[in-house]
Amino acid sequence: MEPAVAVGKILVVDDEADILEIISYNLKSAGYETVTAKDGLEAIQKAKIFRPDLIMLDIMMPNKNGIDTCRELRRLPEFKDTMVLFLTALNDEKSEIEGLNMGADDYIAKPIKPRLLVSRINALFRRLNKSEEQQIQLGDLIIDREKFTVTYKGDEIILAKKEFELLQLLASKPGRVFLRNEILNQVWGTEVIVGDRTIDVHIRKIRQKLGVDLITTVKGVGYKFEL
Amino acid sequence: MEPAVAVGKILVVDDEADILEIISYNLKSAGYETVTAKDGLEAIQKAKIFRPDLIMLDIMMPNKNGIDTCRELRRLPEFKDTMVLFLTALNDEKSEIEGLNMGADDYIAKPIKPRLLVSRINALFRRLNKSEEQQIQLGDLIIDREKFTVTYKGDEIILAKKEFELLQLLASKPGRVFLRNEILNQVWGTEVIVGDRTIDVHIRKIRQKLGVDLITTVKGVGYKFEL
DNA sequence: TTAAACACCCAAATTATGTTGATGGAACCA
DNA sequence: TGGTTCCATCAACATAATTTGGGTGTTTAA
Numbered sequence: 256m257e258p259a260v261a262v263g264k265i266l267v268v269d270d271e272a273d274i275l276e277i278i279s280y281n282l283k284s285a286g287y288e289t290v291t292a293k294d295g296l297e298a299i300q301k302a303k304i305f306r307p308d309l310i311m312l313d314i315m316m317p318n319k320n321g322i323d324t325c326r327e328l329r330r331l332p333e334f335k336d337t338m339v340l341f342l343t344a345l346n347d348e349k350s351e352i353e354g355l356n357m358g359a360d361d362y363i364a365k366p367i368k369p370r371l372l373v374s375r376i377n378a379l380f381r382r383l384n385k386s387e388e389q390q391i392q393l394g395d396l397i398i399d400r401e402k403f404t405v406t407y408k409g410d411e412i413i414l415a416k417k418e419f420e421l422l423q424l425l426a427s428k429p430g431r432v433f434l435r436n437e438i439l440n441q442v443w444g445t446e447v448i449v450g451d452r453t454i455d456v457h458i459r460k461i462r463q464k465l466g467v468d469l470i471t472t473v474k475g476v477g478y479k480f481e482l
Numbered sequence: 483m484e485p486a487v488a489v490g491k492i493l494v495v496d497d498e499a500d501i502l503e504i505i506s507y508n509l510k511s512a513g514y515e516t517v518t519a520k521d522g523l524e525a526i527q528k529a530k531i532f533r534p535d536l537i538m539l540d541i542m543m544p545n546k547n548g549i550d551t552c553r554e555l556r557r558l559p560e561f562k563d564t565m566v567l568f569l570t571a572l573n574d575e576k577s578e579i580e581g582l583n584m585g586a587d588d589y590i591a592k593p594i595k596p597r598l599l600v601s602r603i604n605a606l607f608r609r610l611n612k613s614e615e616q617q618i619q620l621g622d623l624i625i626d627r628e629k630f631t632v633t634y635k636g637d638e639i640i641l642a643k644k645e646f647e648l649l650q651l652l653a654s655k656p657g658r659v660f661l662r663n664e665i666l667n668q669v670w671g672t673e674v675i676v677g678d679r680t681i682d683v684h685i686r687k688i689r690q691k692l693g694v695d696l697i698t699t700v701k702g703v704g705y706k707f708e709l
Numbered sequence: 710t711t712a713a714a715c716a717c718c719c720a721a722a723t724t725a726t727g728t729t730g731a732t733g734g735a736a737c738c739a
Numbered sequence: 740t741g742g743t744t745c746c747a748t749c750a751a752c753a754t755a756a757t758t759t760g761g762g763t764g765t766t767t768a769a
Contacts (some may be wrong), residue, residue: 360605415758475767644747658724
């Protein structure tokens with residue numbers, strides 16, 4: 256199952272054209288956007304333009320080897336957080352440790368096994384995406400679960416806990432109607448028993464605070480979030 | 483050079499006592515806090531109490547193998563984001579791909595090379611929370627983990643141990659809300675039981691000493707650091 | 710038209726947080 | 740070792756905010 260859109264941008268650096276092609280082909284098949292460079296100098300240039308999420312560096316290359324290239328990239332603030340993966344024919348423990356300690360995220364020995372390479376890269380990106388902020392964006396409304404904030408057209412809106420949870424629930428599936436019972440179960444839990452009015456009041460407060468009516472009442476059924 | 487506070491919590495799971503000991507010893511020397519388990523069932527139990535950042539799973543074990551254990555952990559919401567590393571004597575491409583595709587963050591073949599293992603784990607943690615950085619700088623505030631000092635606009639502020647740890651935790655992910663429970667687990671540990679007011683008191687002391695309110699209360703939820 | 714469903718406001722109940730001072734224990738220093 | 744200071748915690752109270760349920764008026768759909 257391939258992702259529909261590019262999952263990330265990768266700069267592949269190696270002095271052997273064959274290898275660049277094989278890697279590039281496989282990464283593209285896996286949904287990544289790739290750019291290639293044939294040595295360290297070219298890599299730094301292209302990185303500045305392409306802004307990759309991950310840079311794959313061969314260690315032995317003319318015009319600045321992989322280690323030096325990595326060191327130089329790490330010095331530049333814009334590449335401080337860029338992931339780096341070393342790719343090398345040197346398969347000894349010492350250089351692997353050195354590479355990782357330099358701040359690389361992975362170290363893969365040649366010969367390249369394309370499917371394995373893709374799996375490892377997927378693992379790196381999976382982690383990267385998880386660590387990024389989890390937010391729901393719906394039109395002008397942004398709900399940030401981590402920060403526990405809601406922004407509407409750039410203005411932060413302070414919601415109370417229950418209000419936040421309720422809005423989050425409705426916004427999790429825009430357009431879908433949530434029955435009153437569903438809302439009670441999800442937001443208040445099965446143990447707590449509260450009256451029907453309680454939901455109304457919270458809905459009202461959300462509408463009040465947002466200033467716009469993004470929550471539609473479906474009479475006799477429940478509520479839904481709509482843009 | 484040992485970090486002043488543990489850089490991360492690791493649960494090591496293997497059925498061979500020797501291996502547990504070797505790994506545990508090396509991780510502790512590198513500054514990690516470790517707990518061990520001898521099979522999958524024990525791993526899940528201990529994970530629930532210990533709340534590790536990373537779980538190292540041997541694949542072949544009695545009482546639920548590593549793959550199944552990982553699958554089960556991933557199903558539990560509290561371990562969705564926990565890092566998993568497979569450790570195995572199986573050194574073939576197919577099972578490595580399978581392991582990584584299951585959501586593992588790394589896959590390391592036995593025999594174990596301790597220094598390499600530590601480097602790989604450091605690489606994972608580096609990405610996770612940049613906790614290796616000795617300094618956190620946020621606006622006018624500088625937190626130096628090594629010197630155990632906090633500076634605000636150039637003035638040094640003397641914080642007590644718990645205050646420092648609490649501030650450091652909140653500042654490690656600015657903007658992100660930390661639940662009271664998370665704070666208790668991270669700063670006080672799982673064994674100690676302290677009252678709710680204790681957190682408030684420390685928060686208050688930090689606010690007092692800083693002179694500015696960089697810590698925002700999210701009622702009913704927790705606290706967050708904000709510039 | 711007429712119930713049912715809903716919105717709105719209010720005030721009470723409940724819960725969360727902030728503050729202060731007291732206590733015991735650890736660390737420090739002479 | 741004895742005294743001193745600092746620290747972490749707690750208890751009790753103060754304050755603030757959230758949540759709830761009831762009363763009342765309005766809208767809606769049949």
